Amino acid sequence: MVRGRGLSERLRRLAFAGAVAVSLTLILAPLVLVVWLSFFRNEILSLPPEGYSLRWYGALAEQHQFVTGFQLSALVALAATAAGLLVTLPAAFALTRGELPGRAAILHALMSPLIVPALVVGAGLYLALIEFEVETGLPVTGTVFGFAAGHVLLTIPWSLRLLTANLAGVDPSIEDAALSLGATPLxxxxxxxxxxxxxxxxxxxxxxxxxxxxxIEVSLFLVQPGQTTLPIAVLQYLEWKVDPTVAAVSALQIALVAAALLITDRFVSLAKAV
Structure with missing residues (x-):
């Protein structure tokens, strides 16, 4: 009986380890493949490689659309992130610490961009911005404000879910102690x-x-002629060429995100947040 239990426990552990290995493979394999392809010497993406080279990384500097696209994407992302936190931090406090009626309905409304197709969000926002321009005469389409207004709708659900989960994990008695000692709520x-x-x-x-x-979905509706974000620049490039340049762009993005995660985790333990 004991031996049967031990065997069953080992089988469960093996099954769990196998599921984890398969999941990690599915997540990491595309990233490894993209990085590998970025070093191909081939003029056209194909297997097997004819050799390896760094030429495609050097070619990125000659592609003006990738440089300007990166700059605009980074600027818009920073603006959308800042605006999203300004909205979601007070909202998270109100939803977890306040006594708002209909809190569940408010939370679901703020999470709704996750279930609305991004193309629908982009089209609706474009029409709203055009109407705003007609009524006020202020040009907003194609500006960082216009982009950020659309992107912040996409960032709110992710930010709000993380913040409400973290606030729910804070013992309210700590805050009560501060209040009892004379600190204001703010x-x-x-x-x-x-x-x-x-x-x-x-x-x-x-x-x-x-x-x-x-x-890319929302940005497609908001860009003006001569303007591009990095994902749109990659999409437009693929319409004419299929070479490892796009793999090099993707590899650099992977490296930047990985570096940001490692540096941030060095100073702020991200494991505590999830």
């Missing part, structure tokens, strides 16, 4: 609660930045 939030959920804030910012930086 001081308590800034000096007591915020430091406790700081890993969650950083994680929310990283998620928001990555979601905005890699977005």
């Amino acid at each position: 001081v308590t939030a800034l000096k007591v609660t915020l430091p406790l959920i700081w890993p969650g804030v950083v994680a929310a910012a990283l998620f928001s930045f990555v979601v905005s930086f890699g977005n």
Whole structure:
């Protein structure tokens, strides 16, 4: 009987280890493949490789659309991340610490961009911005404000979910102790609660930045002639050429995100946020 239990436990562990290995393979294999392809010497992406070279990384500097696309994508992502945190931090406090009626309905409404196709969000936002321009005479389409207005809708659900989960894990008695000692609710939030959920804030910012930086569906509706974000620049490049240049672009993005995660985790333990 004991031997049967031990065998069953080992089988469960093996099955779990196998499932983890398969999941990691499915996640990491495309990333490894992209990095590998970026070093091919081939003029056209194909297997097997004719040799290996760094020429495609050097060619990126000659592709003006990738440089300007990266700059615009980074600027928009930073703006959308900042705006998203300004919205979701107070919202998370209100939803977890306040006594708002219909909190569940409000939370579901804020999470709704996850279930609405991004193309629908982009089309609706484009029409709204055009109407705003007609009514006010202020040009907003193609500006960082216009891009950020669309991208912040996509970042809110990710940021809000992380922040509410982190706030739910904070013992309310710590905040009650600060309040009982004479601290105002604002001081308590800034000096007591915020430091406790700081890993969650950083994680929310990283998620928001990555979601905005890699977005293409909403950006397609908002770009103006002569303007491009990095994902759109890659898409347009693929319409004419299929060479390892796009793999080099993707490999650099992977490296930047990995470096950001490692550096951030060095100073702020992201494991505490998820």
